[in-house]
Amino acid sequence: MTDALDPADMREQYRTKELSPADLAPDPIGQFALWFKETAASPAIHEPNAMVVSTATPDGRPSSRTVLLKHYDGAGFVFFTNYGSRKGTELAANPYVSLLFPWHPLARQVIVTGRAARTSREETAAYFRTRPHGSQLGAWASEQSRVIPSRQALLDRYEELAARHPDRGEVPVPPEWGGFRVVPEAVEFWQGHENRLHDRLRYVRAGEGWRVERLAP
Numbered sequence: 001m002t003d004a005l006d007p008a009d010m011r012e013q014y015r016t017k018e019l020s021p022a023d024l025a026p027d028p029i030g031q032f033a034l035w036f037k038e039t040a041a042s043p044a045i046h047e048p049n050a051m052v053v054s055t056a057t058p059d060g061r062p063s064s065r066t067v068l069l070k071h072y073d074g075a076g077f078v079f080f081t082n083y084g085s086r087k088g089t090e091l092a093a094n095p096y097v098s099l100l101f102p103w104h105p106l107a108r109q110v111i112v113t114g115r116a117a118r119t120s121r122e123e124t125a126a127y128f129r130t131r132p133h134g135s136q137l138g139a140w141a142s143e144q145s146r147v148i149p150s151r152q153a154l155l156d157r158y159e160e161l162a163a164r165h166p167d168r169g170e171v172p173v174p175p176e177w178g179g180f181r182v183v184p185e186a187v188e189f190w191q192g193h194e195n196r197l198h199d200r201l202r203y204v205r206a207g208e209g210w211r212v213e214r215l216a217p
């Protein structure tokens with residue numbers, strides 16, 4: 001193990017300009033839009049819309065996975081998945097959820113906590129129609145999170161569907177597939193600084209608007 005990489009020796013340079021409440025947009029969606037744009041412009045970040053979604057069973061057993069953010073606005077943050085998957089069944093029983101955007105190369109992180117609700121079938125269908133034909137078939141082919149006998153079983157199912165729905169044919173939306181909209185209750189913007197004196201500014205709902213509080217790093 002002498003050549004092993006020791007994570008304790010790793011140190012990153014963080015930012016110098018502080019983030020103050022006066023710099024923030026009046027609401028967290030506006031602030032998210034600013035950071036998201038900067039993140040998307042950075043060649044260091046591969047998929048800026050990738051986020052870690054954490055859910056939990058009603059008795060508090062957590063689970064996390066990466067999904068892609070597909071839409072956001074004042075109503076919330078939207079992603080698409082299989083409702084029968086682990087995350088889908090956990091959210092059906094317990095809607096509390098956390099979304100984490102790990103923008104490490106920019107020394108930034110955004111954490112959204114709130115409640116998830118299914119998008120309407122119309123909204124799901126509108127998005128499904130924009131997906132490439134192959135991913136539409138893929139959504140049908142996979143009973144996400146189930147144990148399967150082999151990769152070949154998945155490929156066979158895909159081929160069967162591809163034969164049934166040739167390239168230009170419209171693929172209906174799988175009944176178990178759709179979106180979740182996460183309505184935020186709090187959104188934290190984290191920015192790294194030297195000596196671990198990081199900025200953490202959190203928007204929390206206050207009546208119709210938001211208040212911002214600073215957290216110890």
Ligand SMILES: Cc1cc2nc3c(=O)[nH]c(=O)nc-3n(C[C@H](O)[C@H](O)[C@H](O)COP(=O)(O)O)c2cc1C
Nearest residue numbers: 050065066067068080081082085086087088144145
């Ligand atoms: C970069 C990346 C993007 C992903 N995007 C999605 C997505 O948008 N929707 C989805 O259901 N799974 C997505 N996945 C797969 C999930 O991480 C996960 O394996 C899958 O949703 C099953 O999760 P579950 O069993 O915890 O429900 C993505 C994985 C990665 C690494």
